[in-house]
Amino acid sequence: MPKYLWRVNYSQEGARGLLAQGGSARRLAITEMVESVGGQVEACYFAFGEDDLFVIGDVPDEVAAAALAIRTAAYGAAVSHTVALLTPEQIDEAVARDVTYLPPQVGP
Known part of the structure; x- marks a missing residue:
């Protein structure tokens, strides 16, 4: 299965929800959202700085x-940036x- 990194930034509303519910x-x-489309979560880390999660x-x-990106955007509590991740072996295949x-x- 393709692997992805999601960089997430909470809106003010989303941050209030995080305060109420916790990490x-x-x-x-x-995890439930990713599993609902047949995927699995490998890691989930909160952060501070440019990205929140x-x-x-x-x-x-x-x-x-x-589907995950559209659903997240539709509710407006967070903005998610999806990054496709490649293994070193996939890069070997690409360069070959x-x-x-x-x-x-x-120049002219």
């Missing part, structure tokens, strides 16, 4: 990842593929 309840809700997990495909590429030319 463990949010982790459970996130990081989730790493697997979902069956891009459509499942999109034959690709036709013409770089841009600089």
Whole structure:
């Protein structure tokens, strides 16, 4: 299954919900949401700084990842940025593929 990193930022409303429910309840809700599309959560960490929450997990495909993003956006309590993660072996496969590429030319 494809692996993803979700970078999450809470809105003011979402932060109030976190204050009311706590981190463990949010982790459970996130796990249930990911499992509902056939995926699994590998890690869930709250943070401070640019992002409020990081989730790493697997979902069956891009459509499942999109379904999670759309549902999160629809409620407005958080903004989620989805990042596809690749293994070193997948990068080995990518660099071994034959690709036709013409770089841009600089100058006249």
